[in-house]
Amino acid sequence: MTGAEGYDVLVVGGGPVGLSAAWQSRRRGATVLVLEQFGFGNEDCGTSGEERHWRLQYTEKDLCSLTAEALPLWRDLESRTGRKLLHEVGSLWFGDVDVQTNEGQISGTARTMDAASIPYEWLTAAEIERRYGFRDLPRRFEGFLQPDGGAADVRGTLHGLLSLAQDSGCVLRDHEPVLELTPDERAVTVRTAAGTYRAAKVVLTNGPYANQLLAPLGVSLGFDVFEMALVTLRQRDRSATYPFWYVFQEPTDEDTNLFYGFPPNSWAATDEVRVGPVFENNPLPSAADATGTPDRRHVERVCHWVRDHLPLVSPDPVRVATCLAVLPSDPERQFFLGSAEGRFTGGENVVISTGGWGFKFVPLLGEVCAQLCLDGATSYRVDRLAL
Numbered sequence: 001m002t003g004a005e006g007y008d009v010l011v012v013g014g015g016p017v018g019l020s021a022a023w024q025s026r027r028r029g030a031t032v033l034v035l036e037q038f039g040f041g042n043e044d045c046g047t048s049g050e051e052r053h054w055r056l057q058y059t060e061k062d063l064c065s066l067t068a069e070a071l072p073l074w075r076d077l078e079s080r081t082g083r084k085l086l087h088e089v090g091s092l093w094f095g096d097v098d099v100q101t102n103e104g105q106i107s108g109t110a111r112t113m114d115a116a117s118i119p120y121e122w123l124t125a126a127e128i129e130r131r132y133g134f135r136d137l138p139r140r141f142e143g144f145l146q147p148d149g150g151a152a153d154v155r156g157t158l159h160g161l162l163s164l165a166q167d168s169g170c171v172l173r174d175h176e177p178v179l180e181l182t183p184d185e186r187a188v189t190v191r192t193a194a195g196t197y198r199a200a201k202v203v204l205t206n207g208p209y210a211n212q213l214l215a216p217l218g219v220s221l222g223f224d225v226f227e228m229a230l231v232t233l234r235q236r237d238r239s240a241t242y243p244f245w246y247v248f249q250e251p252t253d254e255d256t257n258l259f260y261g262f263p264p265n266s267w268a269a270t271d272e273v274r275v276g277p278v279f280e281n282n283p284l285p286s287a288a289d290a291t292g293t294p295d296r297r298h299v300e301r302v303c304h305w306v307r308d309h310l311p312l313v314s315p316d317p318v319r320v321a322t323c324l325a326v327l328p329s330d331p332e333r334q335f336f337l338g339s340a341e342g343r344f345t346g347g348e349n350v351v352i353s354t355g356g357w358g359f360k361f362v363p364l365l366g367e368v369c370a371q372l373c374l375d376g377a378t379s380y381r382v383d384r385l386a387l
């Protein structure tokens with residue numbers, strides 16, 4: 001198409017996965033353009049706040065292997081950015097050990113860790129209370145501490161990837177939403193309000209907005225978008241230390257009854273802690289319907305759980321925010337990752353990564369996208385996550 005700017009790889013969406021895919025493609029010699037609808041580092045989609053849970057453990061064996069494969073890529077990112085990004089404060093899972101959740105299942109995950117020789121310590125409710133300051137946990141609760149898990153530094157990762165993408169020569173344009181993709185057998189034409197681009201390969205890393213661009217091509221990925229609450233509280237005792245925690249409970253009639261929390265971030269001088277619910281209630285009709293204001297009931301549920309069980313933390317919110325969770329409707333599927341080959345004309349020229357609790361895989365997802373674009377295949381075992 002005459003007049004269209006040409007690139008080897010065009011990335012739609014400049015979140016952490018898009019920036020990682022862009023940088024990994026550029027360092028292999030491809031010319032790369034990233035188009036971001038908002039600003040880089042925006043908090044309006046699937047990435048907001050300061051931290052995400054990093055963990056080695058998964059109930060599913062293949063995802064456990066994948067976290068092990070992601071770890072050296074994180075180490076490489078840390079050495080290139082000169083900043084520690086994974087903070088191993090420990091990952092504590094406790095509660096009803098057989099309850100099945102979107103995060104996994106405690107008993108099944110322990111079996112997978114046994115098979116994979118991932119170390120962990122099994123703990124009773126009384127031990128969890130004594131060691132970490134929880135109280136009044138139901139006596140049936142049990143769980144484990146996996147000491148190599150903890151928190152990933154979201155802002156450090158985003159800044160690092162943005163600098164790497166910029167310094168390596170990616171062209172980065174923000175406030176330029178992609179309006180339309182027209183793939184054909186040779187390449188993909190991409191339209192924005194500012195112009196038309198032509199790219200040999202397009203990577204769709206536009207999170208909760210993926211289906212908006214895919215629908216006109218006759219494809220809709222099966223996921224729901226939930227506007228989840230992020231609640232910041234204050235720790236009463238600054239000297240108390242405890243790991244990242246996630247409590248698995250049977251669902252109530254109203255919600256999935258799951259809560260998690262971080263200790264104060266070790267990379268910031270703060271007594272603030274973030275806690276949250278994982279309630280898969282009331283999916284948004286579309287990502288654009290997000291309000292940025294959490295459901296008041298969800299915030300109250302979090303604060304009540306903290307008041308009842310975590311006296312180290314004051315249950316009065318310092319501030320609240322939201323983040324868009326993109327969760328596959330099929331509980332057996334955690335992510336959408338792969339080429340769109342066979343889904344529409346020119347699908348072989350479109351690579352997609354969206355959905356799930358994906359922050360822990362950011363460097364790996366970026367590398368997979370770059371491999372799919374530049375090699376037509378990936379060296380990682382991610383077939384189960386294909387579209």
Ligand SMILES: Cc1cc2nc3c(=O)[nH]c(=O)nc-3n(C[C@H](O)[C@H](O)[C@H](O)COP(=O)(O)OP(=O)(O)OC[C@H]3O[C@@H](n4cnc5c(N)ncnc54)[C@H](O)[C@@H]3O)c2cc1C
Nearest residue numbers: 013015016017037045046047053178206207357358359360
């Ligand atoms: C509450 C919550 C807690 C979470 N906790 C964890 C956790 O503990 N551990 C973990 O591993 N993961 C967790 N996740 C998931 C993780 O945060 C996300 O998987 C990850 O941050 C998503 O990054 P991304 O780059 O794929 O997408 P996003 O960050 O959503 O980025 C997509 C980008 O695409 C842009 N975009 C969209 N449409 C267009 C368009 N048409 N044109 C141009 N740009 C466009 C958007 O503006 C956005 O910047 C959590 C998510 C939520 C919501």
